[in-house]
Amino acid sequence: MADQKISLKWDGRGDIRTDNITPVGLKPVKRLSYGSPDFSALSGQNLIIEGDNAPVMKSLVAGTFRLKGRVNLMLWDPPYNTGHKDFLYNDDYYLTSKEAAELKRKKGERGGVADLFVSERDASRHTKWLSFMEVRLDLAKRLLAPSGVVAVHISYQELFRLGLLMDEVFGENNRLGIINWECAYSPKNDNKNIPSTTDYILVYAKDKDISYRGTLPRTESMDAKYGRPDGDKREWRPDNFSASHGTDNYIYGIENPFTGDVHYPPKGVYWRRPKNIVKEILSKWGVEFEVNRKGDVRVKKGQDMKKAERILERGPWPELYFGNDGKGRPTPKRYKDKLRNEGRVVGTYWEADEVLDADDSDDDTFNWSLRHELSGHNDEAKKLMKAVLGGDCPFDTPKPVRLTERLVEMFCPKDGIVLDAFGGSATTAHAVLNLNSRGASRHFVLIERGSGEDGFCDTITSERVKRVINGKWVKPRPDTVATGGSFAYLKAGARISGKYIMASKREELSDIILTSHVGAVPLDDDKSKPRYVIGKDAKGRAIALAWDHGKEADAGRLTMERYREIMDEVKRMLLVRPVFIYATSNEGPNGSPNYTFHQIPNEILAALEIGNLTD
Numbered sequence: 314m315a316d317q318k319i320s321l322k323w324d325g326r327g328d329i330r331t332d333n334i335t336p337v338g339l340k341p342v343k344r345l346s347y348g349s350p351d352f353s354a355l356s357g358q359n360l361i362i363e364g365d366n367a368p369v370m371k372s373l374v375a376g377t378f379r380l381k382g383r384v385n386l387m388l389w390d391p392p393y394n395t396g397h398k399d400f401l402y403n404d405d406y407y408l409t410s411k412e413a414a415e416l417k418r419k420k421g422e423r424g425g426v427a428d429l430f431v432s433e434r435d436a437s438r439h440t441k442w443l444s445f446m447e448v449r450l451d452l453a454k455r456l457l458a459p460s461g462v463v464a465v466h467i468s469y470q471e472l473f474r475l476g477l478l479m480d481e482v483f484g485e486n487n488r489l490g491i492i493n494w495e496c497a498y499s500p501k502n503d504n505k506n507i508p509s510t511t512d513y514i515l516v517y518a519k520d521k522d523i524s525y526r527g528t529l530p531r532t533e534s535m536d537a538k539y540g541r542p543d544g545d546k547r548e549w550r551p552d553n554f555s556a557s558h559g560t561d562n563y564i565y566g567i568e569n570p571f572t573g574d575v576h577y578p579p580k581g582v583y584w585r586r587p588k589n590i591v592k593e594i595l596s597k598w599g600v601e602f603e604v605n606r607k608g609d610v611r612v613k614k615g616q617d618m619k620k621a622e623r624i625l626e627r628g629p630w631p632e633l634y635f636g637n638d639g640k641g642r643p644t645p646k647r648y649k650d651k652l653r654n655e656g657r658v659v660g661t662y663w664e665a666d667e668v669l670d671a672d673d674s675d676d677d678t679f680n681w682s683l684r685h686e687l688s689g690h691n692d693e694a695k696k697l698m699k700a701v702l703g704g705d706c707p708f709d710t711p712k713p714v715r716l717t718e719r720l721v722e723m724f725c726p727k728d729g730i731v732l733d734a735f736g737g738s739a740t741t742a743h744a745v746l747n748l749n750s751r752g753a754s755r756h757f758v759l760i761e762r763g764s765g766e767d768g769f770c771d772t773i774t775s776e777r778v779k780r781v782i783n784g785k786w787v788k789p790r791p792d793t794v795a796t797g798g799s800f801a802y803l804k805a806g807a808r809i810s811g812k813y814i815m816a817s818k819r820e821e822l823s824d825i826i827l828t829s830h831v832g833a834v835p836l837d838d839d840k841s842k843p844r845y846v847i848g849k850d851a852k853g854r855a856i857a858l859a860w861d862h863g864k865e866a867d868a869g870r871l872t873m874e875r876y877r878e879i880m881d882e883v884k885r886m887l888l889v890r891p892v893f894i895y896a897t898s899n900e901g902p903n904g905s906p907n908y909t910f911h912q913i914p915n916e917i918l919a920a921l922e923i924g925n926l927t928d
Contacts, residue, residue: 384461393467396432446475551646632646727755809918835847
């Protein structure tokens, strides 16, 4: 838990709550999708969703996708709020409908969104950004799996405020660390500030005790340290037998059976193993050891040393040996198949030659930093964007694919879900597709605003993903490959409320129902053109809507006549019963096992976890 006496306070905090945010209908758009996505099971697909990330995430919490508690990694690159038109603040969830209409009118009068960007001189610059981030982090927490992790990119401008906010949302005890990575390799001369060559990634777990912690693949040089110089069946390398922590019982002498020298741990440190265990290990040299009155581990008198010499010459040696020639200090074997980690664990930014406490860690898996040689940098990311899409890079600080790959490997299992609520240039999708081409099976979910002045989901985000999948880069490189894969493209509709539902036209209401119904997808048979059936669930059960708003008084009633027509359509289309029928009232057959009735609008609102059933 975070310190209850310390909290962030700002004007307007609490005005925007997650409960204020209403979900939106999410409609698949086949012409903008790519590859061969399975529209019958969208919750298991790669998704690119065009829309505002807050209401879209609220839609993903419930309904057809049911991603609540299923996302393994939230990997975000939100606006840094530098004051240089990187943060567009147009959240209006806390506004009345009249105030929201006025904001929309002003936006139209200004000829676009330019005046909605938060400038460096805006007195509410930080409070707007905090309100923006708080509600989205709260939604992220709902979507994360119990072992899930959220990693948020940020620069120094909002680093401290974001850290305090995430402490409150996720709990200080769930903070995994702050990674700083080398975003630029040549600092710019700045007489006012210290040149910034690093950016930061704040990493929090939903529950630190069970959070997923992966590693990076091992390198050839790391594996080259392991071998079988003594003919052992298992690969090993020399290790350090001293530790920085221990008790006086771990300070004792160990006799070398070949030279008779007695070795003690260096001053201020301890042996790693207790003396009785060491005595047993050393006895595997064919001679008996004992703990003498001084507490040292010594060779018993009268032992035949030729046995130990034969083992030294022929091998394999016991797991505690004295150098290849038998004349050194006690040295343990570290077996490769017993490594706690299969690969490298990345720290916060330590250099490989910096000293870390490796008592309980494999030191050649732990001392790795995110220098630009390993993770890439912003300039590399811009060049990659140009190679894939051509033209100039529209982003100032795109994230490198190599860095993103490493974050995904570290915090998302190989079959997990990565959600990027700030899809931007689609770096997250590029990284996931690269890793999948090497044997993983992760899914990505990207959310990005639409086309026009303040959005580019279908022109940049999805276009890059297409070119990564098919390998048709504008300027291909020698190592360019088609990763393969697919994605379904979805568009967010209007915000859902009771009033909106009751005023909706049939097509709009169909989208809302399919968003709210677990496992629902639209029909993929354009030839049938049914009047009532609008979709089916993952088991092929039909979903029908009795609704023809504005044309007749009983537009939303399920009459017996409509019931029979619906059942005829279901039979003709070879769909499965029971049928889920949505209507405002039910006059169908009581107790029939052929259908279940869902009342409009209350059951739709409840399925989408909208608390206010009347508005």
